[in-house]
Structure formats: structure tokens, C-alpha cells
Amino acid sequence: MSTQTETHPLITGIAQVKLPVTDLPRSVSWYCEVLDLRHWIEFVEEGEVCGAGLIDRSGAFNIALRLRQRCAGHPVLTGFDVVAFTPSSRFALDVLAGRCSRLGVTHSGIADGPEGSRPDIPDPDGTVLRFYHFTAPTTGFTTVEATPEGMVASTV
Secondary structure (H helix, E strand, O other): OOOHHHHOOOOOOOOEEEEEEOOHHHHHHHHHHHHOEEEEEEEEEOOEEEEEEEEEOOOOOEEEEEEHHHOOOOOOOOOOOOEEEOOOOHHHHHHHHHHHHHHOOOOOOOEEEOOEEEOEEEOOOOOEEEEOEEOOOOOOOEEEEEEOOEEEEEEO
């Protein structure tokens, strides 16, 4: 007997990622420039703009930004890769790294590892955006271990 979930996935993507920021106009500008997003929507509470939605040009995903002081617990994510994006190609990583360099945006450069290539780009608040271009199979189970010599992967 077949069920709906066996023939159709329950989830087909991620609609949005919401990130806390300290300076909303600065972050809106940064995300629009670095990721080529469009400022799509703003959220006003008690007369203050406290959030914004940014959408990619194809409408495939959006990033919501919310003033940190308006978030529960005032989260600080400095140095943490709260989200990872899948670029369309390895070339897209080169384009992104080049854009960051032209804009004077700090980035890690593109690291090639056993799972594929990835750059990390900290936003103005230090929250890390990670981009994975997977080249290793994702059908099995892989353990990636950080060693003094670098990343070592083993796949089952």
C-alpha cells in the first residue's frame, strides 16, 4: 500500500531562513549586494521597522532579517554557520568569492575538502553563511573528522 509520503516528498525546500541582526538597514544592504537578493517586504511593529524579507531573483528562497532586540533571547550567532546554501555550480562559488572581494567583504576563500568545495562568508554581525558545492556522493553515510592534517572523510 502506497502512502502520499512514499510517492511525494513532504518537504520540497526551505522557504526562508530568519537571522537576527543588530543594524537592519546595514544588513539589508549587505545581503542584497553580496547575494544579489531583492528587498521584498518589511515588518513594522509599534511603529518601528523591525524585520525585512529578502528574496532571490528567481523566487526560490528568501532570507528574513529581524532586529536582534526584537528576537526572543537576543541571539548572538557570531562565528556560527547557521545556514548553508547549495550553489548552482563550482563556478558560482568563484563568482561569489569574486563579488565579495570586489565589495571588500571578508570571506574564507574556497576550501576544497572531501565533501566538495565551500566558502564561508560572515555577515556584518559575524553570522557565517556557508556555501556547499557537493562533489562527494550524498546517498550513503559519511563521517568527516577534523584532524591536525585537515578534514578526513570516510563513507559507509
